[in-house]
Amino acid sequence: LNVFGHGVCKLLPSIINDDWPGYSLELFNYPKHYSGDLECVYIPHGVIMDRTERLARNIMGDLGDHDIVVLCVLKAGYQFCADLVERIKALSRNSDHTLPMSVNFIRLKSYVNDQSTEDLHIVGAEDLSFLTGKVSSPAAIVDTGKTMKTLLKHVEAFRPKMIKVAGLLVKRVPNSSGCLPDYVGFEIPNRFVVGYALDYNEYFRDLNHICVISESGKLKYKV
Ligand code: HPA
Ligand code: MG
Numbered sequence: 001l002n003v004f005g006h007g008v009c010k011l012l013p014s015i016i017n018d019d020w021p022g023y024s025l026e027l028f029n030y031p032k033h034y035s036g037d038l039e040c041v042y043i044p045h046g047v048i049m050d051r052t053e054r055l056a057r058n059i060m061g062d063l064g065d066h067d068i069v070v071l072c073v074l075k076a077g078y079q080f081c082a083d084l085v086e087r088i089k090a091l092s093r094n095s096d097h098t099l100p101m102s103v104n105f106i107r108l109k110s111y112v113n114d115q116s117t118e119d120l121h122i123v124g125a126e127d128l129s130f131l132t133g134k135v136s137s138p139a140a141i142v143d144t145g146k147t148m149k150t151l152l153k154h155v156e157a158f159r160p161k162m163i164k165v166a167g168l169l170v171k172r173v174p175n176s177s178g179c180l181p182d183y184v185g186f187e188i189p190n191r192f193v194v195g196y197a198l199d200y201n202e203y204f205r206d207l208n209h210i211c212v213i214s215e216s217g218k219l220k221y222k223v
Contacts, residue, residue, distance in 0.1 A: 013184035037217030045208040056087030074107040079197035114192040145177035
């Protein structure tokens, strides 16, 4: 998977290499109820926030003065979407440039344990007629791109004027569908990560940093 090769992503993602070991858990705070469940802090919360601020600036530069509909992809996308929207709001307050937004939500589910399942459930997407004639910018987490492809097909049916996708994380995976976000926060190795609203069977959404789960953590919360 090469983010630059497709002519889709014009923004350079921040690339995390395969040999990146993450930060020792000793270096940061995290909730005590997850002690023993994590391997390392993979992307500290502050770095996520700084990167999000930059994505907001790029989105503003490209879309400023359009009206946009933000379509937040729940559940994992809620924190990224909220923080991205906050940054865009701040830029709109503090410059001559402004980006009027409405915010809507869609829910997708395809993971059980750390495995993607075949059946993808879309909830709350039955009527996206509010997208007609507008610009929309879903926020998502992308690995195989299969989910994103399905979602795009669904959204395109409502004929928005323009669709831009922002994904905080894109994984370097084999058999990627080639479907990539227009705005990518970080390109990461094909590892299962949690935190910052990303879950393992609904756990770890209440963790600020993006972390790698430990083997004992996987066992503890397995369904
Ligand atoms: N973590 C949590 N949820 C996910 C991931 C991941 O790495 N990839 C796709 N959904
Ligand atoms: Mg999940």
